[in-house]
Amino acid sequence: MILNEYEKIMATSKVYDTLPIIYPALGMNGEAGEVAEKVKKCIRDNNGIFGGQIKKDILRELADVLWYVWATADDMGFTLEDVMKIGIEKVQERQKTNTVHGSGDNREKINNYPEMYMRDNWYGD
Numbered sequence: 001m002i003l004n005e006y007e008k009i010m011a012t013s014k015v016y017d018t019l020p021i022i023y024p025a026l027g028m029n030g031e032a033g034e035v036a037e038k039v040k041k042c043i044r045d046n047n048g049i050f051g052g053q054i055k056k057d058i059l060r061e062l063a064d065v066l067w068y069v070w071a072t073a074d075d076m077g078f079t080l081e082d083v084m085k086i087g088i089e090k091v092q093e094r095q096k097t098n099t100v101h102g103s104g105d106n107r108e109k110i111n112n113y114p115e116m117y118m119r120d121n122w123y124g125d
């Protein structure tokens, strides 16, 4: 319910008319940087203590990140619900394959193809 309302309201706020997908993907990275900047400044200026106003400021930046996530997905014909469903699938698969830790876009499949991902095999040794 809230997702539909959010998407309806946000659809009225798209101001770019060129570079769909690219424009919001770049903006998303910029806003994620603003989140990181606020966290950094909290460490530098507030001994890493996340007080009420700092949390509110970070929350506002997270809302900006979310706008760009929505816009990027929307430009590709997806909804936030689609994004969330994929997120759930990825986490559940990683939990099932015990690959929550580590890195890589598709690491949940690592245990299904062990030879392919074995470092020794990369160099033919």
Ligand SMILES: [Mg+2]
Pocket: 031, 034, 060, 061, 064
């Ligand atoms: Mg911002």
